Amino acid sequence: AQSVTQLDSHVSVSEGTPVLLRCNYSSSYSPSLFWYVQHPNKGLQLLLKYTSAATLVKGINGFEAEFKKSETSFHLTKPSAHMSDAAEYFCVVSGPDTDKLIFGTGTRLQVFP
């Protein structure tokens, strides 16, 4: 069975400081991993995805994530937070033969001025 665990339900940062949202995954085979963002009253938007190519994945809006097999982690980072980054972030896994997305419980990112 596949699953993801988001280690923080809430993260608060000041504008201009780095962002780190943590995610660990569990999978019996090589997974596809994603980060999605959900702004209030808006749909889910794909930030980035890992599909067994480069382990460092760059996404939209300056976000990136590194796939670490030895640590079963896929943490999301951004060097400098912006007020517009405040949202709910979901780590997601899917398997090789399925389009079914399995979501984590989410991390709410707050950005203070």
Added chain:
Amino acid sequence: DAGVTQSPTHLIKTRGQQVTLRCSPKSGHDTVSWYQQALGQGPQFIFQYYEEEERQRGNFPDRFSGHQFPNYSSELNVNALLLGDSALYLCASSLVKRDAFFGQGTRLTVV
């Protein structure tokens, strides 16, 4: 290009009633998936439709059913509504095994 559109945006139903939610996929997409997102939780996969057939199903009871039409649009039907069915219902469209694009969802409240 309109993205994934869902209707209605909000809905209030009474326990025991039936509800139908609708989804129009992004232009060119042939696969539609439905997810339920309870308050404070991540979305959970309900089922996926491709070529008018249910292709995959999550751990949801038979009260949840769906349909896909020849134009690839889709409906989600829920019978005998329970209070616990209150949630945001998300539709995602894609080409098979490609990136999913999500609609803004339908907020269902069961009273």
